[in-house]
Amino acid sequence: MSTLTFHEVSVRYGTHTVLHEVSLEVPEGETVGLVGESGCGKSTLARAAVGLAPVTSGAILLDGRPVPTRGRRPVQMVFQDPYSSLDPRMTVGESIAEALPGRPARRERQQEIARLLALVHLDPGRAGDLPGQLSGGQRQRVALARALAARPQVILADEITSALDVSVQGAVLNLIRDMRRELGLSMLFISHDLAVVRYVADHLAVLHAGRIVEHGPAARVLGDPRHDYTRHLLASAHPLKEHT
Amino acid sequence: MRALRRPVGLVGVALLALVLFAAAFGPVLWGDRAAAVDTADLLAGPSAEHWIGTDNLGRDLFARVLVAARLSILLALAATAIGMVLGFLLGAAPMLLGRRLGRLITAAVNVLVAFPGLLLVLFFAVVFGVGARGAALAVGLAGAPAFARLCHTLIAGVSERDYVAAARIAGVGRVRMLWRHVLPNIAEPVIVYATMTAGAALLTFAGLSFLGLGVQAPDYDWGKLMQDGLNGIYVHPLAALGPGIAVVLAGLAFNLTGEAFAAGPRRTHVLPPAGPPSPATTPAATTVLSADDLRVTIPGPNGPIHAVRGVSLTVGDGEAVGVVGESGSGKSVTALAVAGLLEPPVRVEAGHLAVAGEDLLAPGASRRLGTALAVVFQDPMTSFNPAHRVGPQLAEVSRFHQGMGRRAAFARAVDRLRAVRIGDPARRARQYPFEFSGGMRQRAMIGMGLMGEPRLIVADEPTTALDVTVQRQVLDLLADVRRDTGAALLLISHDVSVVTDVCDRVLVMYAGRVVEELPAKDLRALARHPYTRALVAAVPDMETDLDRPLAVIPGLPVDPVEAPAGCAFAPRCPLADDHCRAVPPPLLDGVACHKAGEAQ
Ligand SMILES: Nc1ncnc2c1ncn2[C@@H]1O[C@H](COP(=O)(O)OP(=O)(O)OP(=O)(O)O)[C@@H](O)[C@H]1O
Numbered sequence: 003m004s005t006l007t008f009h010e011v012s013v014r015y016g017t018h019t020v021l022h023e024v025s026l027e028v029p030e031g032e033t034v035g036l037v038g039e040s041g042c043g044k045s046t047l048a049r050a051a052v053g054l055a056p057v058t059s060g061a062i063l064l065d066g067r068p069v070p071t072r073g074r075r076p077v078q079m080v081f082q083d084p085y086s087s088l089d090p091r092m093t094v095g096e097s098i099a100e101a102l103p104g105r106p107a108r109r110e111r112q113q114e115i116a117r118l119l120a121l122v123h124l125d126p127g128r129a130g131d132l133p134g135q136l137s138g139g140q141r142q143r144v145a146l147a148r149a150l151a152a153r154p155q156v157i158l159a160d161e162i163t164s165a166l167d168v169s170v171q172g173a174v175l176n177l178i179r180d181m182r183r184e185l186g187l188s189m190l191f192i193s194h195d196l197a198v199v200r201y202v203a204d205h206l207a208v209l210h211a212g213r214i215v216e217h218g219p220a221a222r223v224l225g226d227p228r229h230d231y232t233r234h235l236l237a238s239a240h241p242l243k244e245h246t
Numbered sequence: 247m248r249a250l251r252r253p254v255g256l257v258g259v260a261l262l263a264l265v266l267f268a269a270a271f272g273p274v275l276w277g278d279r280a281a282a283v284d285t286a287d288l289l290a291g292p293s294a295e296h297w298i299g300t301d302n303l304g305r306d307l308f309a310r311v312l313v314a315a316r317l318s319i320l321l322a323l324a325a326t327a328i329g330m331v332l333g334f335l336l337g338a339a340p341m342l343l344g345r346r347l348g349r350l351i352t353a354a355v356n357v358l359v360a361f362p363g364l365l366l367v368l369f370f371a372v373v374f375g376v377g378a379r380g381a382a383l384a385v386g387l388a389g390a391p392a393f394a395r396l397c398h399t400l401i402a403g404v405s406e407r408d409y410v411a412a413a414r415i416a417g418v419g420r421v422r423m424l425w426r427h428v429l430p431n432i433a434e435p436v437i438v439y440a441t442m443t444a445g446a447a448l449l450t451f452a453g454l455s456f457l458g459l460g461v462q463a464p465d466y467d468w469g470k471l472m473q474d475g476l477n478g479i480y481v482h483p484l485a486a487l488g489p490g491i492a493v494v495l496a497g498l499a500f501n502l503t504g505e506a507f508a509a510g511p512r513r514t515h516v517l518p519p520a521g522p523p524s525p526a527t528t529p530a531a532t533t534v535l536s537a538d539d540l541r542v543t544i545p546g547p548n549g550p551i552h553a554v555r556g557v558s559l560t561v562g563d564g565e566a567v568g569v570v571g572e573s574g575s576g577k578s579v580t581a582l583a584v585a586g587l588l589e590p591p592v593r594v595e596a597g598h599l600a601v602a603g604e605d606l607l608a609p610g611a612s613r614r615l616g617t618a619l620a621v622v623f624q625d626p627m628t629s630f631n632p633a634h635r636v637g638p639q640l641a642e643v644s645r646f647h648q649g650m651g652r653r654a655a656f657a658r659a660v661d662r663l664r665a666v667r668i669g670d671p672a673r674r675a676r677q678y679p680f681e682f683s684g685g686m687r688q689r690a691m692i693g694m695g696l697m698g699e700p701r702l703i704v705a706d707e708p709t710t711a712l713d714v715t716v717q718r719q720v721l722d723l724l725a726d727v728r729r730d731t732g733a734a735l736l737l738i739s740h741d742v743s744v745v746t747d748v749c750d751r752v753l754v755m756y757a758g759r760v761v762e763e764l765p766a767k768d769l770r771a772l773a774r775h776p777y778t779r780a781l782v783a784a785v786p787d788m789e790t791d792l793d794r795p796l797a798v799i800p801g802l803p804v805d806p807v808e809a810p811a812g813c814a815f816a817p818r819c820p821l822a823d824d825h826c827r828a829v830p831p832p833l834l835d836g837v838a839c840h841k842a843g844e845a846q
């Protein structure tokens with residue numbers, strides 16, 4: 003695993019600047035939570051790291067070298083919507099195989115697919131299933147297995163639980179924590195749900211209008227927020243408290 | 247094959263089979279007869295021997311029409327294939343060649359599409375020269391721009407999908423991407439369109455041959471036969487009309503077939519079950535939605551899926567009712583049934599089902615409902631057409647249902663976009679869906695639901711992808727609308743905290759049934775059903791213990807194909823006993839559990 007560094011990254015679409023000189027580090031083996039409101043550029047930041055959004059200025063570095071944005075990326079991304087992140091016409095096994103590096107022989111490939119499926123707590127026998135036969139939570143695990151298949155150094159998780167049922171969300175979050183422990187994954191974990199981020203992240207960064215407004219250890223940012231916007235987020239995180 | 251169940255589709259397919267049969271076997275069966283010269287019987291009229299007469303060498307015209315089927319069809323198919331391949335490549339240009347070059351090509355295609363097709367054909371026919379090959383190229387090339395535009399739209403839709411992004415990140419090349427991910431996912435509509443185009447190509451071809459630009463003697467297609475017959479049109483009209491009728495029939499065959507397969511889903515009306523509805527369930531005047539014993543059955547490969555198994559619910563005017571439950575518990579199907587959006591072969595049955603005073607059991611109800619019912623769905627990407635700008639798509643609703651003018655409707659669209667807190671709505675209205683972030687698309691979708699003045703808003707997971715602050719704004723917006731118009735809300739969500747925050751009353755669904763119904767404020771603390779309790783416990787909050795795994799509900803939801811005899815939650819319930827497994831608990835006093843409220 004490696005360190006992913008965003009160094010004064012700006013992204014502009016036409017005249018509309020989405021990210022303003024964002025600097026952020028995802029340290030080796032740690033999870034950084036990224037929170038912020040809709041449209042503030044969270045997804046854009048992640049997409050820039052894998053070459054899906056154009057970086058206007060600044061640099062995105064992996065262990066000090068620019069991240070390749072062509073071919074198989076050493077940084078892999080898991081998307082929000084489990085219903086759109088798997089090709090409906092490809093089996094689970096085919097989707098995962100596509101991300102495997104090199105051209106493994108048939109046997110090897112099948113073993114690797116089975117290993118990855120077991121890793122994300124799925125029955126390896128499901129390799130032949132089409133996404134339509136899987137529930138949202140199962141699809142999200144397949145997407146995670148596909149990302150892991152590419153032997154990434156860093157994983158970007160963009161709202162991976164927000165489309166999932168609460169009962170499944172818990173299982174996926176537990177899985178993410180297990181994987182970090184077992185594989186030492188470095189991860190950028192994007193979510194709008196502070197309670198979810200709190201559960202998985204070591205560090206927390208708050209993005210507001212394309213700028214990082216606060217950044218620090220998760221416990222510190224949540225326990226002693228210094229920026230007004232962070233306080234605002236924390237205040238709106240708990241509508242339930244008013245009732246109970 | 248749904249298309250075959252409609253008379254139009256049946257006629258089309260039957261005609262097409264006949265035409266293809268003639269094309270395949272015509273020359274074999276009637277070739278000799280069509281070539282037999284009979285100098286004693288030149289330019290004869292119709293007779294028992296020669297049904298539509300003979301030509302200037304005394305050859306039987308009817309046989310010649312049948313034989314000409316092969317060349318006519320082959321040429322039409324070849325031209326369609328040329329148009330399709332070329333169109334696909336042009337349409338895929340943005341993906342293959344990168345953004346800048348792709349945009350140039352797309353612009354060129356748009357200009358060409360606006361050109362009259364016939365002019366293009368004639369232009370190319372002259373360029374490529376007289377003859378069958380030139381004509382095929384001409385018709386093919388002229389058809390390419392329309393194909394290109396279709397492919398472009400479809401490909402844009404597929405490229406939006408995350409699986410394409412994921413494949414790119416995994417290092418999949420552009421060509422393989424097109425082949426493995428794009429083509430299979432756009433094939434269906436392209437083939438339907440190609441079928442219809444083949445019919446048009448056939449007509450164009452006949453026209454070219456008729457003008458002498460197409461097939462040349464001694465070969466002949468239908469157009470050539472028409473040209474030959476033209477000289478004697480006043481004497482023997484059938485000599486020219488015969489091949490003309492063949493062209494029309496074959497063209498119709500392709501068109502009807504394509505059309506039948508392209509036909510979109512239709513709204514259904516609900517089937518009342520046998521027996522009179524119980525009078526006790528007649529809705530009170532103040533309810534905007536009332537359903538009694540709603541059942542939805544979906545045919546599946548392993549037997550019918552009982553997605554909704556007897557749900558009764560009422561929503562009062564201006565009331566907000568939430569529905570929570572795991573995926574597959576029947577929340578969305580319930581919403582779709584209420585909105586009249588389920589199509590056969592799905593079966594919807596109810597003792598009673600009425601929305602905004604319209605009895606959905608009566609035919610035509612969903613049309614009369616108009617904008618009284620607004621529906622907001624979970625996946626805004628599939629609800630928006632990727633090829634059209636957002637504003638006009640919203641405006642469409644008002645133009646269609648409220649008969650507004652183009653300008654007024656657009657102004658309202660901008661206003662509604664502003665109402666759903668989209669900054670700079672006038673500029674945003676002119677953007678395409680892909681230029682919106684996920685959250686903005688969802689808000690625009692809600693804006694579309696608010697184009698009319700709804701009495702009931704059915705919102706299926708409307709805020710799933712939104713962060714807390716915007717979720718708040720959107721929910722406040724829904725609250726505003728409800729206050730202003732008295733609209734009621736049926737809010738479906740897997741997010742327990744959203745539902746508790748917004749709704750007055752909550753229904754908890756499990757395996758197609760309501761297992762608990764209670765005031766929203768009691769959900770956290772006063773739930774009595776073991777499932778409701780487990781659901782609430784699974785939501786992490788700011789006090790969750792970070793050193794322990796999150797609580798999850800053990801096991802999997804029941805397979806709706808095998809609706810269990812007793813309580814559906816029994817396999818996952820810590821309190822389950824034999825009585826639970828044998829006898830389904832009825833919904834009594836707001837909870838369906840034999841051991842309601844017992845400690846676990
Ligand atoms: N391909 C694109 N072309 C033009 N503008 C874009 C494009 N993608 C994103 N944007 C703009 O970038 C901004 C940030 O979008 P982004 O998707 O990063 O938001 P987000 O924080 O992830 O929001 P959400 O939580 O709603 O998904 C928005 O203003 C959006 O309009």
Ligand code: SF4
Pocket residue numbers: 775776777813814815816817819820821822823826827831838839840841842
């Ligand atoms: S009826 Fe029995 S099995 Fe069903 S929820 Fe109640 S206690 Fe559990």
Ligand SMILES: [Mg+2]
Pocket residue numbers: 044045161683684685
């Ligand atoms: Mg996003």
